[in-house]
Amino acid sequence: MAHGSKLMALNSQRMSILLPTGQPRIESMRMINITKRFPGVLANDKVNFDVKAGEIHALLGENGAGKSTLMRQLGGLYRPDGGEIHLDGKPVQFKSPADSIQRGIGMIHQHFMLVPTLTVAENVALGLPSSRGLQLDLDKVSQKIEKLAQRYGLKIHPDAYVWQLSVGEQQRVEIMKALYRGAALLALDEPTAVLTPQEVDDLFKVLRGMAADGHALIFISHKLHEIIDISHRVTVMRDSKVVATHPTAGSTKTQLAREMVGREVILQYDKTPYKPGAAMLRIEDLVVMGDRGQKAVHDVSLIVREGEIFGIAGVSGNGQRELAEALTGLRPVQTGRVVVAGQELTHAKPAQRIAAGQSAIPEERMREGVVKEFSVSENLILQDHGHEPYSRNIFLNFDAIAKESKRLIDEFRVKTPSAETPIKNLSGGNIQKVIMAREINRKPRVLICAQPTRGVDIGASEYIHQRLLEQRSAGTATLLISEDLDELLALSDRIAVMFDGKIMSIIDRDKATVERLGLLMAGVKA
Amino acid sequence: MSQVRRIVNTSFETLLPVVGVIVALIIGAFMLLALGANPITAYGALIEGAFGSQYSFMQTLVKATPLLLVGLGVCIAFRGGVINIGGEGQIIVGGLGATAIALALPNLPGVLLLPLALIAGIISGAIWGGIPGVLKARLGVNEILTTIMMNAIAQQLSNFLLRGPMIDPKEVLAKTYLPQSAQVPEQAWLMRLLPPTLLHLGTILAVVLAIGVFVFLWRTIIGYRIRAVGLNPSAAKYAGINVPTYQALALVLGGAFAGLAGAVEVLGVSHRMLDGVSGGYGFSGIVTALFGKLHPLGSIPASVLFGSLLVGADKMQRAVQVPASLIQVLLGLVVIFVVSSDIWVRRRASKRQTNG
Incomplete structure (x- = not known):
């Protein structure tokens, strides 16, 4: 991998601008007319979705709207029944998650895929070949993690054990794993679901930094204020279809909620007067x-x-x-x-x-x-x-x-x-x-x-x-x-x-x- | 369209066990070849031995009976999320209990003595399953280990009793000292249904109990709780169900059915307690239950299939001179294929599910 990425970097230096991680940027990713069927269910119906380098594109929709299915096709977990995926204008096919990772796509799932009894560095290195063959190169891994952590403002210590980390810190480890593997495009599935307001702020700082550096980011959520806060563009999905794609600036929570649910949504409740009893x-x-x-x-x-x-x-x-x-x-x-x-x-x-x-x-x-x-x-x-x-x-x-x-x-x-x-x-x-x-x-x-x-x-x-x-x-x-x-x-x-x-x-x-x-x-x- | 697909899927999933059997038989054929036997002759003898005549088919049903009874107990235990490997020991103590009661009360009429002897077998088995059950509920001791250990204890108990206190006095007189009990009084025997075949009332009892277990698991409060505890102990506990109690109960019931199997073997077939009465039914019963998808009604055809393999094995041994224990190998292969195909089906199903 280390050797391979060097080669790739050499090749791409001639072709495109590099990210701070040394990886080529993904200038654009387009999913065109993606259709995915499961027995009895049409999960994605001619879905169009795209993201550019330097952009945070929010994908909004209720559970069951087809967001995760769409992302799983980008991550190589499912293959589309119809439609195409283009990277930098060229059609690509992801046969497996490894295939997708190799092309610079990183997925941060809602449920973390970490081994609690291993350290951060060990988790990051897990599944990657060592630069020293059979001997571990964790010291090198740690160095690289520290460099990346500094560059992206990801506060993590490579020698900490994962079980000692808070949920927010574990999420940073997942992001680090993706960056370490050379992700130029990062899709985050409901990343704020488990975070405190302060941790959400920290995460958003990291994401904004990554976008500024030329990463393409997909942010999946159904929290409206977060989408308004972080994203440049938003695509709303409902019932397996895309119902709207527009710039986030100028959108209101009420408008997004209506697009997502398909009707007016109450964001504030009428409460009866507070009359506490026994x-x-x-x-x-x-x-x-x-x-x-x-x-x-x-x-x-x-x-x-x-x-x-x-x-x-x-x-x-x-x-x-x-x-x-x-x-x-x-x-x-x-x-x-x-x-x-x-x-x-x-x-x-x-x-x-x-x-x-x-x-x-x-x-x-x-x-x-x-x-x-x-x-x-x-x-x-x-x-x-x-x-x-x-x-x-x-x-x-x-x-x-x-x-x-x-x-x-x-x-x-x-x-x-x-x-x-x-x-x-x-x-x-x-x-x-x-x-x-x-x-x-x-x-x-x-x-x-x-x-x-x-x-x-x-x-x-x-x-x-x-x-x-x-x-x-x-x-x-x-x-x-x-x-x-x-x-x-x-x-x-x-x-x-x-x-x-x-x-x-x-x-x-x-x-x-x-x-x-x-x-x-x-x-x-x- | 999706309707058709569902029917195809369902029938495919129902047929999978059959495919498992066929694959196991094909592999078995290569083993037969390796042993220098002609697989076609061997399997021909196997089928002939199991279904060739009325007598042989009835013999198949006689062998299926303890398999079904043990399998029913295994169904309950596994549905309750506990694993009962103690069938062998529970059969032995069930046989001992039934024999002891029948011999102790020789003057009781059959209408009393037979049920009493059966109940003695059930209670003995229930105790043998209950000890691991209580150990698990109270101390969290792994029931797989304890049920296996209880097998050894039962075997030694049987060795002691059949060579000492319970030995047939005639064996002592004749100085042959075969480890077996005296014959139980005739009024305690399970009725022969089709003499001269060995088919007895126990077979019908087992089928009725299979229906009973189905009703128990899916129609009663206790059955519902056992299934809830087996599928998700955390949710069951949250809902106020006493999880350890129902796990222990599942083991007790599993033991009761195996104990009954032992009693039925004594009262229906051998009419006395023999060394080796369990005959591997304790383990083959697990296979039967798994093959029947842990469903009491599915266990009925499964027990007939495995009964036929056991009966046919003797004929096969005589016809082509291979060890009858090859059948145990076949049983093992069947389990491997059925269980793994089951996992494969479930994976396929979960892959088909959408998740947003």
């Missing part, structure tokens, strides 16, 4: 241990009242996950108390909490929220199958299950071919709606809700938010744990910021601003 969830001096034996939740006390949405903000990994797990009975409580609707449930099992009127929407939807091989209706009865109307004596009552499933699917507007479809065939947003339907149908007094709209498209997010506000009007006490500040600000009545397992401060909604929350999330007491 304390439904009472947490007192809670201490919970983390996976590595540290105090992940450190003396947390809070009260959530009837008819209130209590938001918890914080950078991922500051104890929110452990707090939610302790409240749902998945993680033991060290000291402190948890009282739900007057019932002491500090050490209760999940079943006792459910019986006490607590519902929960788990952060890890696919792992803890659903059994993915089960049908939609089987998933709808995951908690309540043991009693009427879903079962009688020892037998499940399929008539009642079918009837209730149909009602919930209609009421929550779950898009599914039938109630018997395995839930894994549904989109993320629809899976989340199934979970919401199940948890809300139980008429909970307390709702623990973790990252309810992470990875969920805007249409479904909007719907989920409205259902949460409906629950608030109905008197449910909701604990909303989220990393999405927009979501917290739109829904919460009070917001607590968690940092390092402790609550930094509890702020009333009308006194909360993104800046103030951002500072608290970074551990700065205001």
Whole structure:
């Protein structure tokens, strides 16, 4: 590779301008009339998309609109059924991901492909031949990483172990991997989904720097303000087709949302007046241990009242996950108390909490929220199958299950071919709606809700938010744990910021601003 | 268009196990050649031995019975996400339990003694499966290891009992000391259905139980929980299902079915506890269940197929002078091909899925 890239560099010096990484630029990439079919689904319908060197081109669309399918064809994971891909005006075919990488295309996936037990340098070098044959050349790799890191403002240490890194840092390692492999065009699939506002700013600085250096960048997202902030042009996809391509400058969030969803979208909700009732969830001096034996939740006390949405903000990994797990009975409580609707449930099992009127929407939807091989209706009865109307004596009552499933699917507007479809065939947003339907149908007094709209498209997010506000009007006490500040600000009545397992401060909604929350999330007491 | 494709896909996926068998037989043919035997003669004898006459076909069904019973237990255990390799030991203790009860109460009428003996077999097997189950639920001990170890314990227990406390007094008198128990009272035997063939009531019992297991797994609360725990223990736990309890239960039920297989072998075929009553059914039963796609009803044809291979193997051995254990090799090959083709189908299916 090192040898090969030198040769390539020599060749291309004569032909084109080089990037700081020593790679030739990709002056233009065009996807023309790309069509991709899967059995029963037309995933891309004559899609046209292009990006130029020095440009950040945003690809906007709801889940299932065909964005990822399009990018997988660029990355060599799928082959188009129709249409052509041109690099610098010449048609090319990517037979495999290796083929695509070799031509200077880099993909940053939503789920990182890193080995946690290896160092950054080892991860970057993984799969590449060493310049010393059988002997490792990690010192050289580290040097090159440091050079690239400096050039692009990617703050990473080559000798750090990946498991020690935050999500934001791991993402930088992925970008480094792509740059190291000579990516001239970089496609990032929802790169901000897991980042804090500050980390998003850092990422954007890196991306702007790369564009200025002549990289071509594709930025996939459904967060409208980010697209307006970072991109030069935006292409909107809906139902497998491109519905619009235009310069970002001058676009508004409302306009982009309309293009993406195909109808007017509410970006601000009407909330009924805040009338908190009795304390439904009472947490007192809670201490919970983390996976590595540290105090992940450190003396947390809070009260959530009837008819209130209590938001918890914080950078991922500051104890929110452990707090939610302790409240749902998945993680033991060290000291402190948890009282739900007057019932002491500090050490209760999940079943006792459910019986006490607590519902929960788990952060890890696919792992803890659903059994993915089960049908939609089987998933709808995951908690309540043991009693009427879903079962009688020892037998499940399929008539009642079918009837209730149909009602919930209609009421929550779950898009599914039938109630018997395995839930894994549904989109993320629809899976989340199934979970919401199940948890809300139980008429909970307390709702623990973790990252309810992470990875969920805007249409479904909007719907989920409205259902949460409906629950608030109905008197449910909701604990909303989220990393999405927009979501917290739109829904919460009070917001607590968690940092390092402790609550930094509890702020009333009308006194909360993104800046103030951002500072608290970074551990700065205001 | 997509309808047609779906039908083609489904029938293709159903036929895959058959393809697996054919490929295994082709490879087996080369092994036969290497052993100096004519594969056509050998397979001819195999089919002749398994299906050639009413007697041989009934013999196939007799062999299929314990395979089906063990396979049903394996279905439940695997659906619950636990792996039961302890069929052999569970069959042995099931046979011992049934024999002990039948011999201890020789004066009871058959309507009582037969069910009691069967239940004794079920309970013995359930205990043998339950010990690994409790160890897993309480201490997280790997059930694959413990069920295998329980096999050895059962084997030694049987060795001790059949050479000591439970040995047939006639063997002692005759000074032959064969390790076997006395014959169980005749009223405890499972009825022969088509004398002189060995086909007995146990076969019908096994088929009825297969339907019962299907209803249990897909129509009852407990079956639903076992499947939920097997497919996604995290989600099951989140939903308030006690995961270790249902894993242990799946192992208990797996043991109960194997124990019943042992009881049925004693009460239906040998009429006494023999050394080696398990006859490899504990392992072949796993193969049967896998071949039946871990579906209780799929296990019925699978058990007949493997029963026929076992019966036909004897005939093949006599016809072409190859070891009957070659059949075990064939069984192994079938499993490899069926399981790997299954993984291949699933990969193909997941590739076809769209993801945005």
